[in-house]
Amino acid sequence: MQKYTAILGLLLAVTGCTGLQKDQVDETLMAKNGYAISTSEQAVAKNNRIRxxxxxxxxxxxxxxxxxxxxxxxxxxxxxxxxxxxxxxxxxxxxxxxxxxxxxxxxxxxxxxxxxxxxxxxxxxxxxxxxxxxxxxxxxxxxxxxxxxxxxxxxxxxxxxxxxxxxxxxxxxxxxxxxxxxxxxxxxxxxxxxxAGVGAWPDEPTIGDYQARFSVTPPSMMQVTKALQTYGYGYLDQGLEAVVKAFQMRFNQEHVSGVVDIKTAAILFALIDKYHGVEKARDILQPAEAAALG
Ligand SMILES: [Zn+2]
Structure with missing residues (x-):
């Protein structure tokens, strides 16, 4: 193997293969209107516009x-x-x-x-x-x-x-x-x-776990707000009801009331659990679990 590599290296050196052949076109160079653009060097720091x-x-x-x-x-x-x-x-x-x-x-x-x-x-x-x-x-x-x-x-x-x-x-x-x-x-x-693989959905058993937990100790409004914000929702400073309604339209469609019931809260924390990790859910629910739903 080493021998072949050495021979190939020698061949390249002899034929001067580092440059372009006559009939080859440099695709990284493009003539534009009165100037040319080279795309031979590319940056790594970038992302899609579409997120x-x-x-x-x-x-x-x-x-x-x-x-x-x-x-x-x-x-x-x-x-x-x-x-x-x-x-x-x-x-x-x-x-x-x-x-x-x-x-x-x-x-x-x-x-x-x-x-x-x-x-x-x-x-x-x-x-x-x-x-x-x-x-x-x-x-x-x-x-x-x-x-x-x-x-x-x-x-x-x-x-x-x-x-x-x-x-x-x-x-x-x-x-x-x-x-x-x-x-x-x-x-x-x-x-x-x-x-079908389009969008988020919470796992049923996790919803059940949070439902059992919240029927004993419901999360506070502050914790619900924090969870909604963590999931992605904005405008929480402009009133919780509209955001909760939007959340229910999406994840608890039989109860679009704007009121945070135990099921809605359980669905929300099951989502945090699944997409942001159980640690994050625990973190939001710490330390004061005492405050009741208002
Ligand atoms: Zn629309």
Whole structure:
């Protein structure tokens, strides 16, 4: 082996292979308009612009959704999932309205994990659905469709892999703008998405453990606030109720009340446990566990 390496080294030295051959093109050098760019040296300190995935419903029918999202000068989204997706060669078709590397205008005033203005760092997916009525708690139209959900899962999984998006960074519009936005609402199939690898979901046994613990000693409001903040929620200084509602729309859909009941608190701490570690959950619950839910 050593001998071959030596011979190869000698050959390289003789033929002068360190430079470019006549017919080779240096792909790291590109002629531009009146100058040239070299990409032969690359930095390591960088990350993707895309860090979050934000899911929405349009609250409009198919035609109106496309019309508004393509013609409005105020709102847009990177992708649109039709109500009844058509198929092309056996594949369900989603619309891409804005390139991944461009900012679509879907999030508005928003916060997640201490970042604001999520348009800068996210991709927005709009799903055609009529939405729900906050007063009655009822849906305003048909539920999210089977093919629609299938298509959303395929698209989201592809984007998650492409941009290495973490489960806790897949959020609803209501999560990043609590009180201001209520989409994709409490009828959105978050659990099914999580089972398909899209977004976070707590483990049932862990929820049970925290439920048993909290029915004896409930966490204080301060501890709940700290846990919500640790998970990613912002705007906690503007009132807990709206944030708790957003959290329930996502993880405790039968109880969207804005009130922190034992189950909601157990789900929250099960999430912290799973995605931030049991140490973090313990840390938040230390030292005063005495204060009751108010
Ligand atoms: Zn939205």
């Amino acid at each position: 979050f995935l934000v899911l929405h419903y349009t609250a409009l029918d198919q035609q109106k959704s496309l019309e508004v999202l393509t013609r409005s000068e105020l709102v847009s989204a990177n992708y649109l999932i039709p109500e009844e997706p058509t198929a092309h060669k056996g594949l369900l078709v989603a619309h891409q309205l804005v390139d991944d590397h461009d900012r679509a205008w879907h999030a508005g005033v928003s916060q997640w994990k201490n970042r604001s203005n999520l348009n800068d760092t996210s991709l927005g997916i709009e799903i055609v659905n009529a939405g729900w009525d906050q007063d009655t708690g009822q849906p305003l139209g048909m539920p999210y469709g089977e093919r629609q959900t299938e298509l959303l899962i395929s698209l989201a999984r592809d984007l998650i892999e492409k941009y290495d998006i973490q489960p806790t960074d897949i959020v609803g519009h209501s999560d990043i703008a609590p009180g201001r936005k209520i989409d994709p609402g409490p009828f959105f199939p978050w659990k099914r998405l999580a089972e």
